[in-house]
Amino acid sequence: MPRGSNAKRERQYEHIKDSAKERGTSERRAEEIAARTVNKERARAGESRTASRSSTEDMSSSRRGGQRSHSGSGGPTKEQLYNEARQRGIEGRSTMTKAELNKALGR
Template sequence: MPAGSSAKRERQYEHIKESAEKRGVPERRAEEIAARTVNKERARAGEAHKPGKVSTRDPKSASRRGGERSHKGAQGPTRDQLYEEARRQHIEGRSSMTKEQLRNALGR
């Protein structure tokens, strides 16, 4: 957490980090998720020194969005994400497949 953070933001950071770790997220990734979420909340609340444009214009807060954009949306998961899933499932010929072919091979 940045220096000068409020006790509320410290608690929020710890809560998000612990929640991510309970879901099986590695500790470093959980810390990153927590820090990014708290920093975005700080920016939206006007607590950040220099908030980014996206942080202040997003209609939904990061905590309310709850991962809504991760691996979803108009295009769904990226080709790289599909490729990694295909690798874990040992699908043959995955390296030369397009995104659509990977989707079909994974049964999506």
């Protein structure tokens, strides 16, 4: 959790971290995503001492919703889809293509 945060930001951090892990992201990457998002929100709200121009002038990370992540890739990776299919107990997932996993998950 970033230093100097309040209870609201700690809850936000945990929520973002848990969401990233549910999507199949590693623990370390989930923590990084959560910390960056919370730090940006703190900067936008004037809760941090220093803030980059992109943090204060850019579209908020919650509104952007990952639009620029993976530089325009076709949504979640096959590995992320596979992990979600495993969590849902979808049979035959190991032999499915990315498109088949998408279809089986109802996307």
